[in-house]
Amino acid sequence: MRAVDIAGTALGNTMRSKTRTFLTVIAIVIGAFTLTLTSGLGAGINKYVDTMVSGFGEIDQISIMPGADATAQMPGSSGPVAYDPAEAQATGEFGMAMLTDEDIEAIARVEHLSNVEPVVFVAAEYLETADGDRFTLQSMDLPANAAALELAAGAKPARDAMEITIPETWLEIYGTEDPEAVLGETVTVGIKDLTQQVQTVDAQIVGVSQAAISGVGASPMPSSALNEELHGLQTSGLEVEQPQAYVQAVADVEDMAANEQSVKAALSEEGFMAMTVEDQLGVITGIIDTVTWVLNGFALIALLAASFGIVNTLLMSVQERTREIGLMKALGMSGGKVFGLFSMEAVMLGIMGSVIGVGLGVVVGLAGNAALVSGPLSGVAGLSLFAVDPMALVLIVLLILAIAFLAGTMPAARAAKKDPIEALRYE
Amino acid sequence: MSAAVLETENLVKVYGRGESRFDALKGLTFEIQQGESVAIVGKSGSGKSTLMHLLALLDEPTAGVVAMNGRPVSQLKSAQVSELRNETFGFVFQQFFLNANQTVLENVILPLKIAGVGPAERRRRGMEVLEQLDMADKARNRATDLSGGQKQRACIARALVNNPSVLFADEPTGNLDTATGEVVEDILFGLHRDRGITLVIVTHDDDLAARCQRRLLMQDGMIVADDSGEAVRSAGAGVGQSSREGSRRAGGHGKHAAPVVVDGPGLDGPGPDRSGPDGPDAGPTAPGAATADTVGQDENAGEERA
Ligand SMILES: Nc1ncnc2c1ncn2[C@@H]1O[C@H](COP(=O)(O)OP(=O)(O)OP(=O)(O)O)[C@@H](O)[C@H]1O
Ligand SMILES: [Mg+2]
Numbered sequence: 001m002r003a004v005d006i007a008g009t010a011l012g013n014t015m016r017s018k019t020r021t022f023l024t025v026i027a028i029v030i031g032a033f034t035l036t037l038t039s040g041l042g043a044g045i046n047k048y049v050d051t052m053v054s055g056f057g058e059i060d061q062i063s064i065m066p067g068a069d070a071t072a073q074m075p076g077s078s079g080p081v082a083y084d085p086a087e088a089q090a091t092g093e094f095g096m097a098m099l100t101d102e103d104i105e106a107i108a109r110v111e112h113l114s115n116v117e118p119v120v121f122v123a124a125e126y127l128e129t130a131d132g133d134r135f136t137l138q139s140m141d142l143p144a145n146a147a148a149l150e151l152a153a154g155a156k157p158a159r160d161a162m163e164i165t166i167p168e169t170w171l172e173i174y175g176t177e178d179p180e181a182v183l184g185e186t187v188t189v190g191i192k193d194l195t196q197q198v199q200t201v202d203a204q205i206v207g208v209s210q211a212a213i214s215g216v217g218a219s220p221m222p223s224s225a226l227n228e229e230l231h232g233l234q235t236s237g238l239e240v241e242q243p244q245a246y247v248q249a250v251a252d253v254e255d256m257a258a259n260e261q262s263v264k265a266a267l268s269e270e271g272f273m274a275m276t277v278e279d280q281l282g283v284i285t286g287i288i289d290t291v292t293w294v295l296n297g298f299a300l301i302a303l304l305a306a307s308f309g310i311v312n313t314l315l316m317s318v319q320e321r322t323r324e325i326g327l328m329k330a331l332g333m334s335g336g337k338v339f340g341l342f343s344m345e346a347v348m349l350g351i352m353g354s355v356i357g358v359g360l361g362v363v364v365g366l367a368g369n370a371a372l373v374s375g376p377l378s379g380v381a382g383l384s385l386f387a388v389d390p391m392a393l394v395l396i397v398l399l400i401l402a403i404a405f406l407a408g409t410m411p412a413a414r415a416a417k418k419d420p421i422e423a424l425r426y427e
Numbered sequence: 428m429s430a431a432v433l434e435t436e437n438l439v440k441v442y443g444r445g446e447s448r449f450d451a452l453k454g455l456t457f458e459i460q461q462g463e464s465v466a467i468v469g470k471s472g473s474g475k476s477t478l479m480h481l482l483a484l485l486d487e488p489t490a491g492v493v494a495m496n497g498r499p500v501s502q503l504k505s506a507q508v509s510e511l512r513n514e515t516f517g518f519v520f521q522q523f524f525l526n527a528n529q530t531v532l533e534n535v536i537l538p539l540k541i542a543g544v545g546p547a548e549r550r551r552r553g554m555e556v557l558e559q560l561d562m563a564d565k566a567r568n569r570a571t572d573l574s575g576g577q578k579q580r581a582c583i584a585r586a587l588v589n590n591p592s593v594l595f596a597d598e599p600t601g602n603l604d605t606a607t608g609e610v611v612e613d614i615l616f617g618l619h620r621d622r623g624i625t626l627v628i629v630t631h632d633d634d635l636a637a638r639c640q641r642r643l644l645m646q647d648g649m650i651v652a653d654d655s656g657e658a659v660r661s662a663g664a665g666v667g668q669s670s671r672e673g674s675r676r677a678g679g680h681g682k683h684a685a686p687v688v689v690d691g692p693g694l695d696g697p698g699p700d701r702s703g704p705d706g707p708d709a710g711p712t713a714p715g716a717a718t719a720d721t722v723g724q725d726e727n728a729g730e731e732r733a
Pocket of ligand 2: 475476477597
């Protein structure tokens with residue numbers, strides 16, 4: 001029997017009991033659909049992260065945190081430790097190790113590092129426009145995030161100037177929709193000092209930001225100088241000198257490609273942990289990949305269930321067609337060809353299920369992505385939640401065909417083993 | 428003499444083992460010549476179908492040899508046996524075994540499809556054989572829409588589509604009324620006469636058996652009579668042996684011995700002669716009743732041995 005005849009006959013046979021084929025195919029479709037959606041989701045978000053990374057260009061910034069010294073931080077893990085003011089690290093609100101001013105100086109001494117700046121959190125009171133309208137400034141972005149800032153207009157705030165960017169959603173305070181229109185406007189930021197007196201600083205709007213999925217750009221971002229100034233005001237007002245503590249510091253690395261390893265090594269020697277933006281995004285990508293694989297796992301379970309559907313369908317088919325199998329064998333069809341015919345039927349079910357499922361997955365994924373990105377998530381610049389990766393789709397189809405074939409082998413072997421005489425006697 | 432297309436030597440078939448052991452064939456040795464028409468007759472459960480399946484290479488004997496064109500079949504690989512069946516044999520089964528969801532033509536060309544013949548050629552040869560059997564107008568009908576006689580003709584068309592040199596038919600007229608049965612018989616013997624096809628027919632129908640050149644009467648797994656007119660005297664060693672054995676057995680079963688005395692005058696001329704000498708020699712069972720009994724008797728035979 002020719003291969004094309006086997007394929008044709010197999011297709012014809014699957015079309016014989018349409019309801020049964022339909023139900024079996026549905027199970028495969030569900031698996032294929034889920035697999036397409038989850039892998040498309042992973043691909044989409046990773047693509048977004050990638051565009052974010054490539055959007056940064058050469059990122060020469062590095063974040064420095066206190067090194068993870070487990071024994072020193074674990075409460076109750078050891079007995080009481082003698083207090084040593086020189087050794088003691090500053091501790092933040094959540095018992096986290098913090099960086100001290102000495103740490104910042106130590107970091108600044110590391111080779112290839114410049115512009116070492118502690119990251120300070122500033123809680124401002126309000127932002128006042130030139131017209132005197134005041135708006136609550138609940139949160140401000142960290143200047144350290146400037147690298148990841150996506151701009152609708154203007155520029156990022158310059159490090160040493162009193163500059164600020166506002167998000168697109170804030171354009172309404174100027175009653176405009178044109179981001180270019182607000183560039184150059186002067187605003188006044190009000191902040192309370194330790195005596196609860198409001199102090200003010202003037203700053204210039206130099207850019208309009210778009211919110212990224214990471215949250216960067218969703219609130220006004222001051223320049224480093226402005227942030228320092230505000231922080232200074234926030235901690236002023238008392239005669240006593242306050243010891244400073246910082247969650248992390250950022251610094252510029254000279255020639256990141258060449259010096260990344262040596263800088264990291266030097267910092268870790270000093271007891272710090274350093275991460276480049278790429279490292280941080282790598283963590284995000286890793287989490288996305290993990291989540292994607294967990295979801296893919298569910299899809300695979302669905303496919304596993306579907307494969308038993310195939311086994312069941314084909315076993316029934318083999319049973320029902322015992323006589324037909326006997327006839328074909330009596331008329332000279334070899335066991336191998338009978339096996340081929342029935343495993344081909346399984347593959348046909350796999351083809352139908354995977355093509356429909358993958359097609360449906362792509363359509364729903366793209367439509368859902370379009371709806372979300374232009375709807376509720378339209379504020380997030382460059383967001384993609386679903387991407388079509390043709391290679392992945394081909395792999396999904398092949399995987400399902402392989403599963404279908406494997407599921408078909410047992411019934412097919414049973415058909416191939418049938419003795420023509422027994423089969424022809426079968427009532 | 429023409430060459431033996433099929434020969435057997437000491438053919439034994441045993442079903443089951445231990446308590447349920449059943450000797451369906453008990454050592455048969457005979458030959459079937461090229462171009463011969465042979466009827467296998469006998470009581471239900473006597474082993475006719477079993478024998479035909481062995482001859483048609485559908486089943487393997489427990490012991491003994493089936494040889495085709497002088498070559499023992501056990502020497503062949505199973506794929507070669509399949510090919511041999513596909514190319515040289517035609518089968519008409521007792522039940523129709525037509526695929527209900529396919530058209531008549533599709534059913535008929537199944538052997539060609541299995542052989543790997545191309546679609547156009549398949550169609551051409553399928554239509555050709557359907558035309559021969561006056562079934563061309565039914566080619567596109569679904570097999571289930573046919574009458575019994577038409578179904579049987581479709582089965583014969585399927586058996587002939589690959590131009591077989593040996594045609595096996597198990598009760599080809601068992602399901603048919605007398606008139607339609609005769610039409611089918613005429614077709615079979617016409618092919619035998621015109622194309623020299625070797626016919627091996629299992630039947631309960633004495634008229635049909637009488638039209639064959641030779642009749643093998645089976646009883647309890649043995650050939651108790653091999654009646655072929657002049658051929659019985661001049662046959663080779665194989666036939667002689669079974670004839671001897673046959674006559675020995677025949678003594679104890681007078682009722683079944685009847686066909687032994689049948690002479691085959693005018694056997695080469697099918698048709699009109701049938702109603703002649705065959706009438707009084709009616710075999711062990713009446714036609715029609717035999718088919719009705721078949722199932723029940725098979726069951727009984729099984730239970731007795733169990
Ligand atoms: N697979 C089997 N297992 C056990 N016994 C079997 C099997 N096939 C056939 N037999 C037995 O072998 C004997 C011969 O069977 P077979 O089918 O050859 O009879 P038959 O002469 O063709 O009868 P009928 O005229 O009713 O078709 C019967 O008694 C049957 O019960
Ligand atoms: Mg039988």
